[in-house]
Amino acid sequence: MKILTIIGARPQFIKAASLSRYLKSLSGIKEIILHTGQHYDSNMSEEFFSELDIPTPDYNLQVGSDTPARQTAKMMMGIEDIVLKEWPDFILIYGDTNSTIAGALVGAKLHIPIAHVEAGLRSYDRGMPEEINRVVSDSISTLLFCPTETAVNNLKKEGIATGVYNVGDIMLENYQYYKGKAQKTSTILNNLNLKFKKYILCTIHRASNTDNTENLKNIFIGLTNSKETIILPLHPRTKKKIDQNEFLKKYIDQNIKIIDPIGYFDMICLEINAKKIVTDSGGVQKEAYFNKVPCITLRENTEWVETIEQGVNQLVGVDPKKIKESINNFHPQKQNYSKQLYGDGKTSAKIIEILLSN
Structure with missing residues (x-):
């Protein structure tokens, strides 16, 4: 069996690490890794491949940044060329990025079965580009690997029931595998002179x-008014925006400390030791739950509704008062983290078993 894995962004590197590691231990399966180059900053790409021991991609499209339509189109052109060359048995896609939908569309048009890891997530906000990517990718995928029962039910509501499997969350598997190593090897707490909680x-x-x-x-007003020490690993897009705005610059170095983009091990270490986590990332919301750290989400909705239902995550949008209030006064109870929301950490084995049977 030949599998073409398509990845392009940080969350996909993390998810792919577990499955690629498992695939390497098996005979009779060849994985071809295609990196679209969606994340083009070396700190957000090469470091993750190195830390997580992901094999060097067989192909790198190096598409870089562009408008959503142009970026997706360039990805599709490059992916199509490689699919026509390799003719894989499955195209494996992850999550909800432009790389995801580009791989799904190429596979569907060339009649290559598509396996979607992290299928069925819905925020029900069509204003989010990721939501469009999720809905379209799921609608044309052959196998849909859901992380939760909620995701399975979301697909049922859309009339998708065939090829749907609840395999648990692959990010939990990766987190469990690397947590110990991250704590042993990361020096970021010492480097930044940070203390536990x-x-x-x-x-x-x-x-x-x-x-x-x-x-x-x-967001910056809310963070500043909390009076807490804020550690902000800076995405290249955010850094560019701040550099262009004198008003935003004045908040830096009050209580907000901006650091360069960091690798997966440093991120785990910062998450484990944080008092709270403030984020607009879907993946970081889950990682907060894995680490039993209260999460404050800078959005009006989330696809990870289980964290809201469990009372360990608050949606505050971009309201400065809500951000400050949650940072200062949101204190979930320990028992709120007791449920096994995201599976048993054996997602890769379940996915491979299903792929081999199809």
């Missing part, structure tokens, strides 16, 4: 926030 970790990367100066300003 004495800082707030923040990530801001969604275009709806970083490309909207008013939203970004409100």
Whole structure:
């Protein structure tokens, strides 16, 4: 069996690490890795491949940044060339990025079966580009590997029931595998002179926030007014926006410390030791749950509804007052983290078993 794995962004590198590691241990399966180059910053790409021991991609399209339509189109052209050359038995896609939908569309048009890892997620906000990518990719995928029963039910509501499997969350598997190594090898706490539970970790990367100066300003006001030490690993898009705006610059170095993009091990270490996590990332919401750290989400909705239902995640949007209030006063109970929301950490084995049987 030949599998073409298509990845292009940080969350996909993390997810692919588990499955690629498992595939390497098996005979009779050849994995071909195609990196679209969606994340083109070396700190957000090469470091992840190195840390997570992901095989060097067989192909790298190096598409870089562009408008959504142009970026997706360039990806599709490159992916199509490689599919026609390799003719894989399956195209394996992850998550909800432009790389995801580009791979799905090429596979569907060339009649190559598509396996979608992290299928069935819905925020029910069509204003999010990721939501469009999810809905379209799921509608044309052959095998849909869901992380939760909620995701399975979302697909049922859309009339998708064939080829749907709840395999648990592959990010949980990767987190469990690397947590110990991250704690042993990361030096980021010492480098930044940080103490256990004495800082707030923040990530801001969604275009709806970083490309909207008013939203970004409100987030910074809320963070500053909390009076807590804020550690903000900076996405290239966010850094560009701040560098272009004198008003935003004035908030830096009050209580907000901006650091360069970091690798997976450093991120795990910062998450484990954080007092709270403030984010607009879907994946970081889950990682907060894995680490039993309260999460504050800078969005009006989330695809990870289980964290809201469990009372360990609050949606605050970009309201400065809500951001400050949650940072200062949101204190979930320990028992809120007791449920096994995202499976048993054996997702890769389940996926491979299903792929081999189809």
